[in-house]
Amino acid sequence: MKIIVLKFGGTSVGTLSKITKVAKVIASYAKKKYKVIVVSSAMSGVTNQLLLKTKKISQNFPNEEKDVILSTGEQISCALIAGKLNLLGYKSRSWLGWQLPIITRGKYSSSRIIKIQKTKIIKYLKSGGIPIVTGFQGINSDFRITTLERGGSDTSAILCAKFFNAKKCIIYTDVEGVYTTDPNLTKSAKKINKISYEEMLEMASLGAKVMQPASIQEARLNRIEIDVKSTFSKKSGTTITKKRNITGKNIIRGISFTKNDAKLTLLGVKDKPGIAASIFKPLYENSINVDMVVQNISAGSKETDLTFTIKLEDLYKTRKLLENNKSINFRKLIVNKNVSKVSIVGVGMITTPGVSYRMFRALAKKKINIEVISTSEIKISVLINKKNLKKSVEILHQEFKLSSSL
């Protein structure tokens, strides 16, 4: 059976007229004799509206019931799509998480799919039906509704592709694919034709936001090739695939950046073993994500300076936690809210020396000061003053020739 999985994101099904468009896209694959499995998100904004209801009752609204509420978003969008396909003359129906079932494990509101029962869907496909499966949800061993992490519909789609052994998984969204950098920042941004899972992971977690990072990780583990493309355009999108399928001469594939970071520096921290752990433990316990970390080890001195970055939204809480932390001792806390992180990403840099040098030189030429540096195998990130963000991205885009064919 030539199965294809099509996933539609919230903006793709955001209005009733868009649902009609989605139904037509689905129909075009059904006509090509594919067996189509559709996975849909909730209509855009709906999940947040539902979440707001629970928050208005309490910020501590129990997750068990929150999941029951949030899951209605996909229930509605899937039924609307199936209904529209019926009206267009296709056999189609909504399949809710519990109807297959999609089996999950873990905590409510952040469950993981461990299995998708195939029998009923395979039977339905064989009968000529187009199943519209609810993303973002499943049931657990208590027969209760669970939801995945936010954006989990991508993962639902990838795992449908895995369990049904699909030939292809196409993620339909509101952008035409993955870009070398944010097209809203610079016109020189270019659509990438092919990108590796690893690069995409670095791009996604750094803010490219086309797909949920966990879903890309699932695709990577299961070697599922993904096409990302726009619901509203006929243009080809971006293929996310294995490293060895990536050709082309470019070392760097994309430049991502953050806009809402804050840099904190603790001056004159009394240095002793385990001091970093003492500083970061309360942050970890409060789910505050620490990103870049630099510690100046001052030889001979009993004091050290520690710099790290967090999301701007966590600043207030972080400050309180640091100031109330009795187990550490520091002279001064300096906060800088005007920072951005710019990262260059590419599997090519592993085998190509001098990439970081080229990055630093390009920035230095334009007198852009680098405040913090961090690197991984396929990524180099620098922290700069926010006012230099656009200029930096453009310089690096040019330096690594990202406007040329990808």
Next chain:
Amino acid sequence: MKIIVLKFGGTSVGTLSKITKVAKVIASYAKKKYKVIVVSSAMSGVTNQLLLKTKKISQNFPNEEKDVILSTGEQISCALIAGKLNLLGYKSRSWLGWQLPIITRGKYSSSRIIKIQKTKIIKYLKSGGIPIVTGFQGINSDFRITTLERGGSDTSAILCAKFFNAKKCIIYTDVEGVYTTDPNLTKSAKKINKISYEEMLEMASLGAKVMQPASIQEARLNRIEIDVKSTFSKKSGTTITKKRNITGKNIIRGISFTKNDAKLTLLGVKDKPGIAASIFKPLYENSINVDMVVQNISAGSKETDLTFTIKLEDLYKTRKLLENNKSINFRKLIVNKNVSKVSIVGVGMITTPGVSYRMFRALAKKKINIEVISTSEIKISVLINKKNLKKSVEILHQEFKLSSSL
């Protein structure tokens, strides 16, 4: 096990603050050592909003998927109630139709509950939990979501009371009970303490709108006593019970009325056997409900006049159907949009002669003309000019002493 079923209507759960109130009402029963089963409707307005989505896609949106969409209304309200009860320290959870399951039969969007599986709920009750069960829905033998007729949450509650052998079924709503007539029309309207199923049925279908008629019929068949009371008041409500539990000297228990009827008269209909059937067949086929019917059989003549009433909203369609009906022949069609039907209801009238005479006399004294009369065992209805509605109801309310103790 001392089980009690509490049902909350749409207006009772219409806002998040009202849901808090509802949770407190539920808690008050749990404190009294009842085993409480709650059945809830969707938040008021929600079902209509959901319906509108399907209608915007198509007026012929398939019922199979419509039911999937509409069922989310109760899914949300029940989860909100359960969540709130958790926050108040009670063990509670939502139970969706498919989780019990509530088994239905019949067409989508107008299914009937044929069975409620008790096992899981009984186990949950025994564990000290308060189940919040979705009204208005169930699943069919295809494992798909079905909904009952609109207002079906009342029926869900009555059948919960039946299958769980509950001691009591309390319908919480936004009014304090069933009134002798509409309190908005006349201040003399009084709350009825006890009313028989039969009387309630006549009251409900005539416009009292406190409960869905089909649910009262279920209660009658299963001899389930119902209390109707307000979620927002401590006052006792109305008990709907068996005829023989009704005491009190009043022959008439209530006066109901319609405001939006139309009277049609076909003059000079060529009389032949089956002519009434020919006239009403197309109306029936178009789901137009014909209420009162009067035919003047004119001895010797080959012509007859036929008068009947319909809902005003059906007037346009009815007119077209009559004018395009080739199988009938009439001289003239007269339409009167200014009519109201006033009915007196009471099981007492079966054994009390002269009730109709008293009604007609009371109206005649005030020079109110009666256009059509129809009667059942426990109801007498008259059609009058709409402008006399208020006066008529007040006269009859006085004539049958409905302001005195009930």
